[in-house]
Amino acid sequence: MAIFQVAQTYNGKALPLEIGEHKNITVGSPLAVIGLFVLALQHRFSPSSIGTDNLVGDSPDLRVPVEWEDPTVPEPLPWIWSGDLKPADECNPSNAGASRPIYIGPSFDRNKNIRNYQPAIYVDRGNVTVQKVSNNNFVGQHCASGLEAFGAIARIPIQIDCTALSYGDSNIIADTVWFYILASRNILSRSFGFHQIVEPVLGATVPEETDKQIFHTQIYCDVEVFIRWSSRPIAPLINDIVLRVGKAGSVDDVLVDIVLRESRS
Amino acid sequence: MPLYPSSVIHSVSNPPLRTDAYIEITRMFPIFPRRVFVQWVLRNPVIGEAYQFTVERSGSAAGPWEMLTTNPTNEFYYADTNFPANPLEGEPDLMSISRVVYYRVTAIPHGNNDTLTLIKKVEPWLDRRREGIHRKLVRDAMISLQRVVGTEMAALKKKRWGHRCSLCLSKSGMSVDPYCPECYGTGITDGFWAPVYGWAQLFTAPISVQSALQGETEMRQTRVLMANVPQMNEEDFLVFLRSNRRFRVLEVTPTQIHNVDVHQELIVSELSPDSTEYNIGVDPWRESCWWV
Numbered sequence: 124m125a126i127f128q129v130a131q132t133y134n135g136k137a138l139p140l141e142i143g144e145h146k147n148i149t150v151g152s153p154l155a156v157i158g159l160f161v162l163a164l165q166h167r168f169s170p171s172s173i174g175t176d177n178l179v180g181d182s183p184d185l186r187v188p189v190e191w192e193d194p195t196v197p198e199p200l201p202w203i204w205s206g207d208l209k210p211a212d213e214c215n216p217s218n219a220g221a222s223r224p225i226y227i228g229p230s231f232d233r234n235k236n237i238r239n240y241q242p243a244i245y246v247d248r249g250n251v252t253v254q255k256v257s258n259n260n261f262v263g264q265h266c267a268s269g270l271e272a273f274g275a276i277a278r279i280p281i282q283i284d285c286t287a288l289s290y291g292d293s294n295i296i297a298d299t300v301w302f303y304i305l306a307s308r309n310i311l312s313r314s315f316g317f318h319q320i321v322e323p324v325l326g327a328t329v330p331e332e333t334d335k336q337i338f339h340t341q342i343y344c345d346v347e348v349f350i351r352w353s354s355r356p357i358a359p360l361i362n363d364i365v366l367r368v369g370k371a372g373s374v375d376d377v378l379v380d381i382v383l384r385e386s387r388s
Numbered sequence: 389m390p391l392y393p394s395s396v397i398h399s400v401s402n403p404p405l406r407t408d409a410y411i412e413i414t415r416m417f418p419i420f421p422r423r424v425f426v427q428w429v430l431r432n433p434v435i436g437e438a439y440q441f442t443v444e445r446s447g448s449a450a451g452p453w454e455m456l457t458t459n460p461t462n463e464f465y466y467a468d469t470n471f472p473a474n475p476l477e478g479e480p481d482l483m484s485i486s487r488v489v490y491y492r493v494t495a496i497p498h499g500n501n502d503t504l505t506l507i508k509k510v511e512p513w514l515d516r517r518r519e520g521i522h523r524k525l526v527r528d529a530m531i532s533l534q535r536v537v538g539t540e541m542a543a544l545k546k547k548r549w550g551h552r553c554s555l556c557l558s559k560s561g562m563s564v565d566p567y568c569p570e571c572y573g574t575g576i577t578d579g580f581w582a583p584v585y586g587w588a589q590l591f592t593a594p595i596s597v598q599s600a601l602q603g604e605t606e607m608r609q610t611r612v613l614m615a616n617v618p619q620m621n622e623e624d625f626l627v628f629l630r631s632n633r634r635f636r637v638l639e640v641t642p643t644q645i646h647n648v649d650v651h652q653e654l655i656v657s658e659l660s661p662d663s664t665e666y667n668i669g670v671d672p673w674r675e676s677c678w679w680v
Contacts, residue, residue: 201565230601230603233604239606239662240662288567289562289563289564290562292563292564292566295564334636335660
């Protein structure tokens, strides 16, 4: 069973869009990529994230490697992701020895039901650039219709911000995320249909004052997505109208025909 | 041409800072009629070392010393209320113009480090004829907080020395669990000294909501007016007992009347309800301290 399920495939390969994603989110768009990273990180910090079902795709060679002795037992991370985090005043942070719930979501999410919650992981993106892979991005042409096809690689810098109340906590969460992306970037690329995920950079840990002092550690990684588009020349359509006007002799008749009488099927 | 070599000028203008461990008394505060609050702090304490404190009193810097306590409840202050109402010849008397009172605080380390001692005189800076006015101003300020503007609160000071936490410290000295049940993320066992109960006035302020990387972040920074003792510092926190709202201290400013420190005015930040400070127990029915 695949744990990372994408909504669409092309020639049997995944496309970068999460299953159940909103219809307005385009395949491979920056928001779709952010959604996929949130999904992957939530899976990493989920208590059931390991074991024999830990396959990416249906191929056993994509099994996520595990390092602890019994792969059927969840890795004892100090933080677990929970989809139904309670408001802050219902949490019991002093439960000794228990893992603390961690919030994982996109940056600037105004709809979450908890505020000032720590620890947390926020995913955002930086400036997206497009990288040429062919002359003028041109990849093909359909001579009869004049249709031209283009392709390029969009480079989307993903920023993952790990916040916690102590320097050490923020550092370790960030290290976990950083190494997870580094070690599984090939698997994530294949699962999500990325061109590649460039080796991530683990940033410095810096303090910030909110209601109390918190610490940020950022992880940067460039995600490359192959994007395609096509353009159709409109000159043949205009030539067609000119010919009809010349043949009819009256511009008005032709325009009335086009606007009112011509079939629109 | 300089008059002195530059190295000499440097050494004169920038005396070397002390790097050894020593005691500094930060409050020596007589309060009407016969009470003295003594608060101290260890500078450059040996990391991981715990100390046992003794407090002694004398009418002379040379002694003899009267032992007041060998194990104060809180290891950062002692409240001396043991002054006789009608002192005999030779007994300490806070009302005397001619007699002075000295305190000696000693920190005895549990390990093999040096014992630290400091002797300090009560009110060494004042014209003695003004001592009564000083104490009256302080007492009036406290009564005002208790009966007019203040509500019950508990002040918890962050530990600055003591045994290191056995659960959450890395070898680098960093706490890796801010919710550690042993040290509350401070790195020192128990994290905070026992609460000191008193009165304080909490001013109101709106909650400011910021749209930040972390979604919407809520903050409320406000002011608190409290008695001049115990001296508060950054990262200490206050619990207002009627509502159990907790505030972290950001800044401390003394307020004065006639050049006498009578209050301390704090800038505080309200803590999020999931903060680890909410796991530290305080007694909401506890009577306030000795100075009321």
